[in-house]
Amino acid sequence: MTINKTDNGARLANTILFPVVGLVLLAIAFSVALIAYTSRSADHAAMESERQLLRGSTQLQLEILAKEQEGAAVWDLADYYTRPLSASTQWLDANLGRWLYTNHGHDQTVVVGETGEPIYNALRGQQLSPDASRELISSIWPLIARTRAKFITRFRPLPSGLFVIERPLNGFTRSIHETGFALHEGELAFVSVTAISPELKQFVANRRPPAVLVSVKKLEGSRLSALETRSGVDGLSASPGADRPGATATFDLRSPLGMPIGYLTWTANKPGTKILSGVGPMLFFLAATIAGLTSVVLFYTRQNTRRLAESEARAQHAALHDSLTGLANRDFFADRFHDELTRWDADKGLIGVIYIDLDHFKDINDTLGHAAGDEVIREAARRLRVLVPDEATLARISGDEFALLLPGYASRTAIEHVLRRIQDRFAIPMYISGTHLHVSLSVGAAIAPEDSLSMGELLRKADIALYSAKGAGRGRWAFFDESMEEHVRTRENLAHALREAIGQDRLTVVYQPQTTIDGATVLSVEALLRWTDPKMGPVSPSVFVPIAEEIGLINELGLYVLRKACQDAAAWPHLGLAVNVSPSQFRHPRFIDDLRETLKACEFEPTRLEIEVTETVFADNDSNILSTLKQVQEMGIRVALDDFGVGYSSLSYLRRFPFDTLKIDRSFIADLEVAPHAHSILSTIIDLGEALGMKVVAEGIETRQQAAILQRTNCDRLQGFYLSRPVPPDSVPATEARLAADREPSAAISLSA
Incomplete structure (x- = not known):
C-alpha cells in the first residue's frame, strides 16, 4: 500500500509537473521564436524608419534648393532679361549664375529660354557656352517640361479676355518648380527647375511658356554630412551608378527619366539584433530555472496588482x-x-x-x-x-x-x-x-x-x-454688485425684444442716397436698419447689432435687411443698392446660398447690388474669405470696402482682395476743415482708388465746405447729411427730385466755397 501510495504520489506529481514543464518549455520555445521574429521585424522597421527620415530630409534639401532659386527666378527683371527680344546673358551672368554660386554654392546654373533652348550656362560661377549644358538638359527634361506645363496651367482667364498668372499663395516656396536628382560630373546631385516669372500680377493677351532656371548642387562633402545630420543616420555615403551596393540600408535615387543613377547607403541601426543578443543568455537561463516559475508568476501578479493600483490612481487624477x-x-x-x-x-x-x-x-x-x-x-x-x-x-x-x-x-x-x-x-x-x-x-x-x-x-x-x-x-x-445684474437683465430683455422684432417684422429700413460729385443726381442708395421698440423707444444699431452677433441672430438680421431692401428697391430700377454685411454674416457657411436665394426670391438684378464689408472680415487671414469674395463677384454683385483708412492694414487688403468700391471713412471728411494735412491725405486715398480701378465714395459729408472740397477731386460719389438724411422708401423719389432741383445755379455747390 505504501508503494502504491508512493506511485500514486509520483504519478500525481508527474501529472502536475510534466504538463507544467512542457508548457514552460513550449512557452520558452515560442518566446525564442517570437523574439527572433520580433528582432528581425524591429530591424526592418528601424531601417524603414531611417529610410523615411532620409527621404524626408532629401526632399527638404530639394525644397531649400528651390527656395534659394526663388529670389532670382521670381523677379520682374529676370522675367524681362530671359524673353527672346530682351535676353541678356551679361545680366544673367551677373545676377543669376554668379549670384547663386557665390551666395548658395550652386555648382551649375542653366537658363532654358521660352523656346526650350539653353540661353545661359555657368559652371561654379564661370560662364560657359549654352550648348555645353545640352546633356544636362536632356537628362532632366521631364522636370523642365512639368515646370513649364504647371506654369501654363496657372494662367487664369479673365472676363476681359486677358490672362493673369497666379502663383501659389502659401507653402514653403511661392515659386512654380520641380525637383529631382541627376548625375553631374559623374557624381550624384540635387536638381531644381523653377519657372522664371514676374513678382507682381501681369495681365497678358496670350499664355506663353516660361523660361526656366536650372540649378545643380552636388551631393558631396559638407552637403552629405548635413543630410546625414538632418536625417539622423550614421555613415551616410553616395554611390553613383546603376549597380546596387552590397549594403542593405540603401535609398535608391532615380533620374527624372526614371533611370537608376545611384544610391545613398548608411549603417543601419539594428535594435532587434541588439535586443536578441542580450536576451539569448537569459533564455538559456530561463530553461534551467523551471523551478522558479511559481515565484515568477507570483512576482508578475504582484507587479500587475501594483500597476492596476497606479493606473486607478492616474485615472482618478485625470478625472479631476x-x-x-x-x-x-x-x-x-x-x-x-x-x-x-x-x-x-x-x-x-x-x-x-x-x-x-x-x-x-x-x-x-x-x-x-x-x-x-x-x-x-x-x-x-x-x-x-x-x-x-x-x-x-x-x-x-x-x-x-x-x-x-x-x-x-x-x-x-x-x-x-x-x-x-x-x-x-x-x-x-x-x-x-x-x-x-x-x-x-x-x-x-x-x-x-x-x-x-x-x-x-x-x-x-x-x-x-x-x-x-x-x-x-x-x-x-x-x-x-446689484447694478451689474440689472445691466445683464436689461441686455437679456433687449435680446428677447430683438428676436420678437425680427419675427414680427417690426424693424424698418431707410435709405441714404449716394450722388454724383455735383450732388445733383442720385446713383445709388445705402440701406440702413432702424428699430423703434414700443416700450424702449428708438434703439441704436450700435447697441442691437453687437447683441445680435452675441446671440447668433446676426445672419437672420442681415438677411432681413437684404430682403427688405431688395423688395423696396424694386421701385427704383435705375438706382443701385448698397447693403452692409457684418463679418459674422459674411463668414457664415451659407452666406452665398442665402444671398443667391434672396435675390432670386425678390427677382432682384444682382448687378444693381453692392455689399459693403469692413476689413475686420479679414482679421482671421482665412483663405475662404477670398473664395467667398470671388463667388460674390461672379454673381455680378459689387463689393465695397467700408470705413477705409481706419484699420491697421488697409493697403494690404486692397492688394490681396478684389474690391469694386472704396468708401472713405467719415473721420477723414470731418477733418477737412480743421486738419492742415487732411486734404492731401484725402486726395491720396482717392488717387489710390482710381489707380486700382475702384469707384470711390466719400461718406459723412455734413457741410457745404466739405462738399465743395470734394468736388475739386476725382471722387466718384458723395454721401452724407448735407445731401440727404436717410429717408423711408416712399421718400426716395422725392429726395431725387429735390437734389435735381438743387442743381439750379442759385443752389448748386459753389466751386469757390
Whole structure:
C-alpha cells in the first residue's frame, strides 16, 4: 500500500509537473521564436524608419534648393532679361549664375529660354557656352517640361479676355518648380527647375511658356554630412551608378527619366539584433530555472496588482484635473467649493470665488495657431499657480477661463491684494513661438456670504462681474454688485425684444442716397436698419447689432435687411443698392446660398447690388474669405470696402482682395476743415482708388465746405447729411427730385466755397 501510495504520489506529481514543464518549455520555445521574429521585424522597421527620415530630409534639401532659386527666378527683371527680344546673358551672368554660386554654392546654373533652348550656362560661377549644358538638359527634361506645363496651367482667364498668372499663395516656396536628382560630373546631385516669372500680377493677351532656371548642387562633402545630420543616420555615403551596393540600408535615387543613377547607403541601426543578443543568455537561463516559475508568476501578479493600483490612481487624477495644465478641473473645483460652503461659519472669514479670462485669446489662436494658444494657456496656468496662496483652489474650467477659490479671507481688501498681484504678474509679456505677447486678464469676483451662500448663485454672480470687467475695457477686475445684474437683465430683455422684432417684422429700413460729385443726381442708395421698440423707444444699431452677433441672430438680421431692401428697391430700377454685411454674416457657411436665394426670391438684378464689408472680415487671414469674395463677384454683385483708412492694414487688403468700391471713412471728411494735412491725405486715398480701378465714395459729408472740397477731386460719389438724411422708401423719389432741383445755379455747390 505504501508503494502504491508512493506511485500514486509520483504519478500525481508527474501529472502536475510534466504538463507544467512542457508548457514552460513550449512557452520558452515560442518566446525564442517570437523574439527572433520580433528582432528581425524591429530591424526592418528601424531601417524603414531611417529610410523615411532620409527621404524626408532629401526632399527638404530639394525644397531649400528651390527656395534659394526663388529670389532670382521670381523677379520682374529676370522675367524681362530671359524673353527672346530682351535676353541678356551679361545680366544673367551677373545676377543669376554668379549670384547663386557665390551666395548658395550652386555648382551649375542653366537658363532654358521660352523656346526650350539653353540661353545661359555657368559652371561654379564661370560662364560657359549654352550648348555645353545640352546633356544636362536632356537628362532632366521631364522636370523642365512639368515646370513649364504647371506654369501654363496657372494662367487664369479673365472676363476681359486677358490672362493673369497666379502663383501659389502659401507653402514653403511661392515659386512654380520641380525637383529631382541627376548625375553631374559623374557624381550624384540635387536638381531644381523653377519657372522664371514676374513678382507682381501681369495681365497678358496670350499664355506663353516660361523660361526656366536650372540649378545643380552636388551631393558631396559638407552637403552629405548635413543630410546625414538632418536625417539622423550614421555613415551616410553616395554611390553613383546603376549597380546596387552590397549594403542593405540603401535609398535608391532615380533620374527624372526614371533611370537608376545611384544610391545613398548608411549603417543601419539594428535594435532587434541588439535586443536578441542580450536576451539569448537569459533564455538559456530561463530553461534551467523551471523551478522558479511559481515565484515568477507570483512576482508578475504582484507587479500587475501594483500597476492596476497606479493606473486607478492616474485615472482618478485625470478625472479631476485638466490634461493641458495639470490644474484642477471644473468637477474638482465644484467639489472643493461645495465643501468650503458646507464648512463655512462666520469665524472662518470670507470666501472669494474668482473667474479669470484671458483677453483676446481667440486672436492668438487665429494668428499664431492653436499650438501657440495651448502654450499661452500653460504659461498662464504656471503664473497663476505660483501666485495663488496654498489654501486656494485654482482650476481651469474651459478653454481660456480659470476659476480661483479663496477661503478664509478677512476682508475684500485682502482678496483685492491677490488680484492685484495676478494683474501685475501678467503685465510682463509672455515669450511664445518666438514672439513677445502681452496677455491681459479680465477678472470677475463674488464673495460669500455677502453675495450669497449658494454655489450656483456665487458662480453666476462671478460670471456677471467678469462680463462687466470685459465690457469696461478688459485688463481689469470687478466685484459683483446689484447694478451689474440689472445691466445683464436689461441686455437679456433687449435680446428677447430683438428676436420678437425680427419675427414680427417690426424693424424698418431707410435709405441714404449716394450722388454724383455735383450732388445733383442720385446713383445709388445705402440701406440702413432702424428699430423703434414700443416700450424702449428708438434703439441704436450700435447697441442691437453687437447683441445680435452675441446671440447668433446676426445672419437672420442681415438677411432681413437684404430682403427688405431688395423688395423696396424694386421701385427704383435705375438706382443701385448698397447693403452692409457684418463679418459674422459674411463668414457664415451659407452666406452665398442665402444671398443667391434672396435675390432670386425678390427677382432682384444682382448687378444693381453692392455689399459693403469692413476689413475686420479679414482679421482671421482665412483663405475662404477670398473664395467667398470671388463667388460674390461672379454673381455680378459689387463689393465695397467700408470705413477705409481706419484699420491697421488697409493697403494690404486692397492688394490681396478684389474690391469694386472704396468708401472713405467719415473721420477723414470731418477733418477737412480743421486738419492742415487732411486734404492731401484725402486726395491720396482717392488717387489710390482710381489707380486700382475702384469707384470711390466719400461718406459723412455734413457741410457745404466739405462738399465743395470734394468736388475739386476725382471722387466718384458723395454721401452724407448735407445731401440727404436717410429717408423711408416712399421718400426716395422725392429726395431725387429735390437734389435735381438743387442743381439750379442759385443752389448748386459753389466751386469757390
